[in-house]
Every structure is written in C-alpha cells, then in structure tokens.
Amino acid sequence: MKIFSESHKTVFVVDHCPYMAESCRQHVEFDMLVKNRTQGIIPLAPISKSLWTCSVESSMEYCRIMYDIFPFKKLLMAALAAVGPPNPRADPECCSILHGLVAAVETLCKITEYQHEARTLLMENAERVGNRGRIICITNAKSDSHVRMLEDCVQETIHEHNKLAANSDHLMQIQKCELVLIHTYPVGEDSLVSDRSKKELSPVLTSEVHSVRAGRHLATKLNILVQQHFDLASTTITNIPMKEEQHANTSANYDVELLHHKDAHVDFLKSGGGSREGSFKETITLKWCTPRTNNIELHYCTGAYRISPVDVNSRPSSCLTNFLLNGRSVLLEQPRKSGSKVISHMLSSHGGEIFLHVLSSSRSILEDPPSISEGCGGRVTDYRITDFGEFMRENRLTPFLDPRYKIDGSLEVPLERAKDQLEKHTRYWPMIISQTTIFNMQAVVPLASVIVKESLTEEDVLNCQKTIYNLVDMERKNDPLPISTVGTRGKGPKRDEQYRIMWNELETLVRAHINNSEKHQRVLECLMACRSKPPEEEERKKRGRKREDKEDKSEKAVKDYEQEKSWQDSERLKGILERGKEELAEAEIIKDSPDSPEPPNKKPLVEMDETPQVEKSKGPVSLLSLWSNRINTANSRKHQEFAGRLNSVNNRAELYQHLKEENGMETTENGKASRQ
Secondary structure (H helix, E strand, O other), X not given: XXXXXXXXXXXXXXXOOHHHHOEEEEEOOOOOOXXXXXXOOOOOOOOEEEHHHHHHHHHHHHHHHHHHHOOOOOEEOOOHHHOOOOOOOXXXXXXXXXXXXXXHHHHHHEOOHHHHHHHHHHHHHHHHEOOEEEEEEEEOOOOHHHHHHHHHHHHHHXXXXXXXXXXXOOEOOOOEEEEEEEEXXXXXXXXXXXXXXXXXXXOOEEEEEEEEEOOHHHHHHHHHHHHHHOOEEEEEEEEEEEEOOOOXXXXXXXXXXXXXXHHHHHHHHHOOOOOOOOOOOOOEEEEEEEEEEEOOOOOOEEEEEEOEEOXXXXXXXXXXXXXXXXOEEEEEEEOOOOOOOEEEEEEEEEOOEEEEEEEOOOOOOOOOOOOHHHOHHHOOOOXXXXXXXXXXXXXXXXXXXXXXXXXXXXXXXXXXXXXXXXXHHOOOOOOEHHHOOHHHOHHHHHHHHHOOXXXXXHHHHHHHHHHHHHHHHHHHOOOOOOOOOOOOOOOOOOHHHHHHHHHHHHHHHHHOXXXXXXXXXXXXXXXXXXXXXXXXXXXXXXXXXXXXXXXXXXXXXXXXXXXXXXXXXXXXXXXXHHHHHHHHHHHHHHHXXXXXXXXXXXXXXXXXXXXXXXXXXXXXXXXXXXXXXXXHHHHHOOOOOOHHHHOOEOOEOOOOHHHHHHHHHHHHHHHHHHHO
16 A cells, blocks of 8 residues: 555645734844944834734744755645735634635645556556645634634544545545644733643544744744654754854854754664654754865765754854855764764755765775674674575566556556565574574475465475475484574484474464465464374373483483492402402512422412402503403403413513523533543
C-alpha cells in the first residue's frame, strides 16, 4: 500500500471573525532613524499587532520553514494573501469558522498530483493509495464546549464527505485526519480554554488543543509544532565571528539557530553528545570552527540535510546565509571541556541551497577496511561470509524499464516485490556459524532453499518431505551433527541434545514461512509428525540413555580399580625389590669369601622370588615397567634357563671356556717335553 502520511496535506484554517481584529497587546519594537541625534526625540505611541496578523505571520513562518527543508512533495494552501484583515464592526453571527473547517475537509478529499501519479501506476489497485492529512485551526474559542463543538463539526463533515468520495473518481476518502486546534488570546488575559494532548475521537479523527498567548508566544508554538509534524530538529551555531556595523574594526560572537531534519543528530546522540528527550525546545549546540574551508576540499560525510534559520530576518542569520551562499564552507565542532576537538558537521551550499552535512568521526570508507574474518571489534570471527555472498546474488536488484511488472495477470511495482522477497529471505537467517546447525548441514539445503519461496510446487513439497525423512534416518543411525562447541571446552552436548537443537531450529525456519501458502503448512505438518515419535521409540531411547549412564559409571569404576590396583602393585614391587637387594648383598658377601666355594647349581634370584631382578627406581614406577616385569616373570616360567646363564656371575656367562683349558694342557705338555 502506498502510504501518504498526515504531513502530505496540511490545511490552515485561520479565524476571520471580528474578534480576531483585537490587539494582541504586545508592543512591537522598532528603531527610529534621525539625521541629527543631538535633537530630542519624541517617542511614538506603542504599536501592537492584531490577533489576525499574529496568526497569519505564524502560519507563514510555519510554511517557510517547511518549504525550506522540504521543497518537494509537500502541499500547503496559499490563499491567505487574497484575504484582507477582519472587520471589527462586522456582525459576529454572520461569520463562523465552521465554514473554514468544512472547506478544509473538502480540500483533504481532493486528489493531489502525487497521489494521482501513484494511482496511475497501480491502475486497478488504485484504492491501495492512502489519503491522510492535517488541519491546523487558529481561532479564539469561547470555552471548552465551543472546542468540542468544532471537533464534532469536523468529525461529521469527514463522515459525509467520505460517503461522497466513495462514489467519485475525483475524490478520495480520508483515512486519517489530525485536527490541531490552537486557541489564541491577547497577552494579559486569562485563557478560557484548557490544553489537551492528542486524543482519538474516532478511527479517522484525532484532535489536540493548544491554548497560546498571541504575539511571539504563538510564533514559538508553531515553531515547535512544525518540528513535531515534520520530524525536525534544532541546531544552534555558537561563536560566529561578525563585524559590528558601528565599529568596523571590532567583531563580536553571535549565535544562529537552524532547523533541519532530525536524522542529522542520530550519530551525535548515539555518541552521547546530547539528548532531545522531553521537550522540542531543546537544541544541539555546535561551535564555529576556524579555519574555514572551501568547497573544493573533500570531506567524508554520511548525510546532507537542508536547513532553515529560525529567525530568518535577524542580522546574524542573514550574514551567515550570505557567507555560505558565496561558496564558503564552515566546519562545526562539538563543544568539549577537555580533550581534542571533534568536528562532526559542516555547513555548505549546493545549487543555491544550504545544507548541514554530517561528517563521519569514525573510520572512513576511503581507508582500507578491516578484514571481516578478523571479526568486528575482535569479538566475532565466524560470520557466514560464503552464505552471505550467495544471499546477495539471489537478491540482486537489476534495472527494469517498465515501471509496471506483470505477475500472474496483476501489475506490481518491481521495487515493492523486491522488498517483499528480501523480507521473506531474512525472516530467519543467522549471521554467525556457531549460532546455527541446519545451515551448516548439506542435508538441509534442499528444504532451506525452497521454503523461502512465495509459493511451492508439488515437487518442492516432496523434496522438503524427503529432506525431513533423511534427517529422521540420520537420527536413527545416530550420525553426528555439526554442533558448535564454542565455550564448552571442546565437549559438546550429547547426541540426543544435538538432534533436539537441530529439530527446534528447523521448526523455527519452517514456521517463519507457513503463512506463504497452504503447501508450506503441509511441510510443517510433515515435520511435526516426524518429531512426535511413537511411545516405544521414546522408551527405547530412554533405555539407551540409561544404558549409557550405566556404562559411564562402569568405566569410572574400572578406572578407579585399575588406579588402586596399580598403586598396590607398585607398593608390593617396592617391597620385593628391597628384599631382593638385601639377599643379593648377602650373596655377594658369601661369594667373595675365600672359604665359600661357588655352588654348582645356583639358581638366579629371579627364580627364587619369581620376580625379575630390576634396579630400584629412584622415582615412582610407571605402568609400563609394572607390565613389562609381569610379562618377563610369566615368560621365565615357560622355559628352562640356559646353563651358561645359570652358572654366570652378574648374569654374564664366559664363552668358549674349553679353549682356555685346551691351551693350558698344551702349554703343560710342551713344558714337560722341553725339560726332557
């Protein structure tokens, strides 16, 4: 639907009855020019404006500000110039503001040029173009009941004209209307009307009441209203150096308040530079920064917004606008008590219009950007970069010559259709790999790629159902899933929990698109049917979980027993080694004695104690040593030890002993022969 806000149509209704000719009782300040200042000056009688003059001037100031900032696609009535001042001697009964309110409602029902263009584009869907407006009524009401009578008049008139517009091709029904009633009265008198905030009188009409004194108070009120109605904000430029007219060699600093769209303050408020909560009278203060720059210098700006001076006729405002229109630019800095200055805005003119530019105080796009794989601020490093590139290719915009696009016999605007597709594709799209499971699974791709479509075919539904059945089969086989283990010290959830997370995420994706068509609902029904397992399946999984818990407990008990047993074996082996060492020492003493011959059939210490002889370890005995000793002991019992090793000393047997004996005998025989 093509929406036109209430600000598209604003109708002013200014009361022209005789009582509006009454003085506002606020004197006008003026200067008198005389040739000879030494002569006495006769003061003039004070001058004051009428209520009518104050109302017209305030209305025109409202229009000027709006047209300065929004020169296009905004409409205001311009019939006040043809109306003269009210006649104070006219009969009040013959003059009523009700005629003006009725004419305002009639004007809101008329089709504007921009609405006509939108209706032409939509052709048979022209009723989708909205019609909203605002009525600002400036009057001098007699009481609160008088105000309610004016509201009832507007409500009945809208109801009647909507009936007429329903049967007309040249009129449009009013869908929403804002009525702003401003009761103005002379300075010094008491108000007979109470202020009231916005109140909904009917589904079509809302009303608010403001009681304001005439003169500069009325101008201030309309200045605040134009900011509310058109989303404007205020910026005050301080410390503007200007030369004095009377003293050309001296200069003074002045302030100028500017109005512009509130988006110019978004970045400033985010950084904590100021706050506009509460009253619209607040303004953001920026300081004139020297030196000034020329337009040829390049500045990285993120936005440019038209400005309108609040006091357009003042000398500081006139000097500033003329200075900027001559091709100069002014940098504006945020006022800071300490630290380096921050230049956040710039004033410059383009094509005869002055703009407030928002300068970026952060990293410039002209510099080399940081790699996305490094993470934003060093916090996130697992963005779905490849998937996002594919997502951009699928939603790429291309130029289309014909502004009307025919789909299934209906005409649609390509841009609106592109926005609708983008909305569907982003209903559920996790940005980070660790925050998703299904988008990391190749098995889910057939479903995830078609579920975002506006309508599904029977083949698409069948593919989605096959995907769901494959996931059920994976769960039955207990296949692993790509679950993130970030923050879990590498130990992720159990297999049942992994599949529960996967099914929940898949259900979230499908439910985000069930309103697209009936076939999307069929996919969800298949998913829910597969998720609701039969009771015997649940009982089987419970038994499996209990069995896993028992196995875990058994494994833990075995580990504890093995640790206890290894400790006992270590202590037993330590005692055996101690005894073996003592016996070995005694055997050495006996063997070294000259009176004790070597026994011929001495068995090794290993055979006696059934424990292999090992050196005493300086530290704790390892499990490998314990196991090797046990294996060696068991193997030694399975065969008879070699005779040479049994008769050896320190497990060393002397080889070829008979050679020595034969050599000894030969030597003896040779000696005997020589003696003979």
